[in-house]
């Protein structure tokens with residue numbers, strides 16, 4: 324059934340609750356407010372990253388410290404404590420202050436952070452990436468955006484084709500080709516940022532997620548170098564692939580000579596080998612970022628054996644006497660530096676372990692069950708959805724199949740209210756739709772705190 328938007332909470336109630344929450348936030352976050360005001364002097368958007376403006380309440384809260392010992396809690400400069408389900412939108416998926424991460428960072432920083440040369444940890448990390456994710460050849464970058472850009476560059480290099488196909492509603496970082504959406508059946512620049520400055524229709528193709536006929540039409544044009552896709556969408560609202568969608572995507576990309584890049588930056592929440600391993604996907608290229616180095620900037624992309632062979636034909640692997648150009652346009656000075664690789668080893672061997680995922684998945688299930696129980700008790704047409712350790716509350720009855728469904732059912736005002744309401748009760752959720760993530764340091768206590776605050780939210784929405 325096609326979901327449609329019906330405000331499930333009267334607007335006057337949403338606005339009245341919002342006013343009360345805003346006043347409460349201002350009262351209890353005054354010091355953060357002062358710092359943000361001061362930040363206007365130096366930062367382009369008041370804080371070091373434009374994203375930090377995204378927080379609701381008028382200003383972002385300023386973090387004092389993660390609460391020790393290790394876990395998923397922190398305190399802000401006003402002394403408020405939080406159960407952290409945002410976890411730096413996955414950058415903090417290892418939790419705050421994991422002893423193995425702290426130890427690896429300190430040890431490596433003492434003996435050399437960035438040398439543009441490999442260390443002994445590199446062999447272990449390379450082998451572990453291959454073992455975990457199933458692709459044999461890897462390269463490190465400093466961010467998932469960088470890794471995606473590298474995959475696009477390589478895909479163009481080996482196919483000689485210009486376009487990149489993405490799914491409407493996607494987000495793959497600061498990747499120009501992916502800042503597009505489907506509007507009136509055509510490719511449009513997302514947010515209309517420099518709409519005339521980028522030939523997006525020549526460099527990008529966009530179709531709705533789960534739309535196999537549209538995908539087939541776009542790929543049969545024969546000018547698409549790669550499809551860049553999250554295996555389940557997590558950046559517009561969480562959207563699951565329909566049964567058979569991944570089979571069709573793989574079959575059509577193979578039939579049309581298009582490379583398939585699976586971006587697991589967020590869906591690593593599925594399990595230790597990501598969604599790919601859990602569902603037996605067979606990407607030509609694979610991207611993992613954010614969580615992989617315990618919160619310091621790092622990402623990796625992997626290539627299948629066949630794709631690597633094609634890359635080496637254009638950009639040879641080894642030459643005993645000739646230097647290779649450094650200007651291949653991927654990797655970078657800081658990519659794979661000694662510090663990053665040391666922490667990656669700690670993360671892969673001691674933090675994001677299969678046992679840790681087992682616990683995280685159970686805790687996430689507790690979140691989803693808590694949300695669904697409160698919704699059922701109130702008789703509201705909402706639901707929770709889960710991708711492993713990641714959960715989202717959706718203000719609609721039916722699961723969306725694509726970005727258009729999300730757009731039709733999105734209640735932006737209610738979303739903003741939920742975020743502020745939870746923050747005022749010491750629970751932090753990701754500031755992009757209603758997403759939450761569990762880390763190895765999350766405990767039942769945080770889950771209970773979330774579920775209690777959410778139950779209160781539902782009761783107040785019901786009136």
Ligand SMILES: Cc1ncc(COP(=O)(O)O)c(C=O)c1O
Nearest residue numbers: 466467468494495496586588589
């Ligand atoms: C699926 C996906 N890919 C890539 C990125 C980009 O990550 P980064 O900002 O670390 O480059 C994001 C960021 O949210 C993402 O969600």
